[in-house]
Amino acid sequence: MRAARLRRGLAMALTACSIVVTVAAAARSTVPGTPVPPRLPAMRAETLPARYAANHRFITESEHAARALGDEGRAGVLARLARGDRHFLSFSPRGDGQVVEVLGDLAHADRIAVVVPGSDTTVDTFDELGTVYASLNGGARSLHAEMRKLQPDRKTAVVAWYGYPAPRTMSRDIVTTDRALDGGRRLAGLVGDLRRVNAAAPVAVLCHSYGSVVCATALRRMDAPAESSLSDVVLFGSPGTGVRSRAELRTRVPVWAGRGATDWIEGVPHVSLDLLGAQIGFGTDPVAAPFGARLFPAGAGSHSDYLRPGGLPLRNIALIALGRGSEVSDD
Template sequence: MATRPQGSCLRRLLPATLVAALVAGPMTGVTRPGDVPAPIPAPTTPLAGATPAALAERYAAGRAEILAAGRTAARHGHHWRASRLREMADPARRFLSFDGRDGGRAVEVFGELSSAERIAVLVPGAGVDLDKYGLVRGGSMRLQDALGDRSAVIAWLGYATPSSVSLHALTPGRADGAAPGLRAFMGELRAARPGARVSLLCHSYGSVVCGRAAPGLDVADIVLFGSPGAGVADAAALRTPAVVWAGRTAGDWVGGLPHLSVELPFVTVGLGGDPVSPGFGARIFAAGGGGHSDYLTAGSTALASIARIVSGRADGDA
C-alpha cells in the first residue's frame, strides 16, 4: 500500500529502522559469513514420502554436504567455521538440506518427522546465518520440547537473510527471492506428510518471507512474531485460508518502528502494516515480556502460546 507524501514517510522510516537495527544486530567479527567459501551442493530430490528410510537418505546427504563445506572452510583457513560445521555434522542431527555458500542455508529437523502429527516450520529473520544459527536451533529445540511427542519442528534457513544493519532489511526484496523456495519446501512437506497439521512460524523479517509465500499455502496457521510487517497492508492481503496469528513481546524494539510501505520507482521501502494492530486483522496471542529474540525462550509466555497454536489448542485469541 503506497503512502503519501513519500518524502515525509521516508524521513520517518529510514532513521527509526536503521537505529533499531544498529541496536538489535551490531556487526561482529572480521570475516563476513558470506566470505567463507563452500562447495556447490549436489541437487536434492524431493521426498517421495516421510518414511524413516527416505528421511535417513536425505539426512545422510545433508551431513555429507556439511562435511564437505567444513573441509573447504578449513582448507581456506576459516577454522572457526570449520569447527562449527563439524558440530553440525554430528550424526545425531538431521538436515534435509545444506548449502554453505553466501552465509549459508540449512533446513534442520527436530523430532521424528516420519511420525509427527504436528509440524512447525520456523522461518528466521534478518541477521541469521551459519555463524548465528545456534539461536534458531535453540529456539527450535525448546519449541519441540514444549510440543511433546508426535511433533516436529523444522528450522528453515532457506534464504540469504538481509543483514540487520542494511537497507535490504527495509525492503521486501530478499523476501521476494526467498518465497519460491519456501513455497516449494512447504509443498514437498505436505506431499510427504499429508495428514499432519502444519503451521508456519515467522520471526522478524521472516514474516515478510512468509507473507510473500502465503497465498494458497496448505497450512493450518501462519504465526507472525517480532514482526516489522509481512509485506502487506493486512491479513486479508495474504490470501491464505490459514488462521493468521500475531504477537509481540512488551520489550520488542520492533514496536517502535513506523509500519508503512512506500512505493518508489525501482523499490518498495517499508514492510507493510503492523501485524499486531487491530486493523491488520490477525488473531493476537499473548507474548508477555522479553525482547526481540526472546519469543522461544524456555518458560516464556510467547513459547507457551505458540506451542498451543501449533498443537491446535488455541481457541480465539491465544
C-alpha cells in the same frame, strides 16, 4: 502524526539505502576447494534417510575444506552441524550458507511446525545468535521441547528453516521486500514438499521478525494443495508483512500476531513507500486492529525472547502449533 511517520519511514529508507555492504557480494562467491553439492532425491517420506545422509557427508566434507583453507571459525560451526544425531533437508556452505534442519520424525509426525527466522541468520549464527535460544536452531529446539511437554502423546516435528538469504540488519535489504520475494517462493515450495512427505500432518508456519515478510509472500504465491496443509500462521516480533491487512494475504488459514512489551520492533515506522521501484517498509502493524490478525499474549520480553524456554510467548506459540489456539492466555 501520519505525515511525521511517513517522513520517518522515508528517512529510514534513505539511510538504509546509503549503507554500502560487501557481505552480500561475498556470499555469492565460491571458495576454491569447496566440495560439490550432492544431488538430493526429491522429498518423499521414503527418501528422507538418503537426504539426511547426503547432507551429513556434504557438511563433513565442507568442514574439512574449511580447515584446509584455515577458516577455523567456519570449520568449528560445521563440526557442530555434522554431529551424527542431526538431520538436514538441505545445506549449503557458500557465503552466509543455507541450513534446513529437522527435529523429530517428519514422516510420521501428527503436527509439523516450520520456524522462519529474520535478519542476521547465517550458517555461522544458526546455533547461536547472541544467545542459544535467540538462534534459529536454539529456538526451534525450545519449541519442539515445549510442544512435547504440552502434549506428550502427540508426535511432533519442527523444521528450522534457514532456506532463504536473510538480510543483515545493517543493510538496505532490511527495509525492502527484496529478500522476501525469493524467500517466499522457497518457503511455499517447502510447504508443498512437506505435504508430499506427510500429507496427514497439519503444518504451522511460525515467522519471526523479517521472516514474517517472507511468510506473507509465501502465502500469496502458495498453490491450493500446499495451502490446504497449513493450520496456522504465527507472526511474532514482526515489522509488518508488506500488505495492508490480513485480507490481502488471500488465505483462509488463521493468522496470529504477537509482540513482547519491550520489543524494539514496535518503534519501526509502519509505512510502505515506493522508492525508485523498490518497496520500502512493510505497511500495517500486524498487532494493530486494522490488520485483522488474531492476537496472542507475548509477555514482557524483547525481540529475541519469543522462543526462550519457560517464557509465555513460547507456550502460546507452541499451543497454536499444536492446534490448540483456543487455549492461549496471558498466564
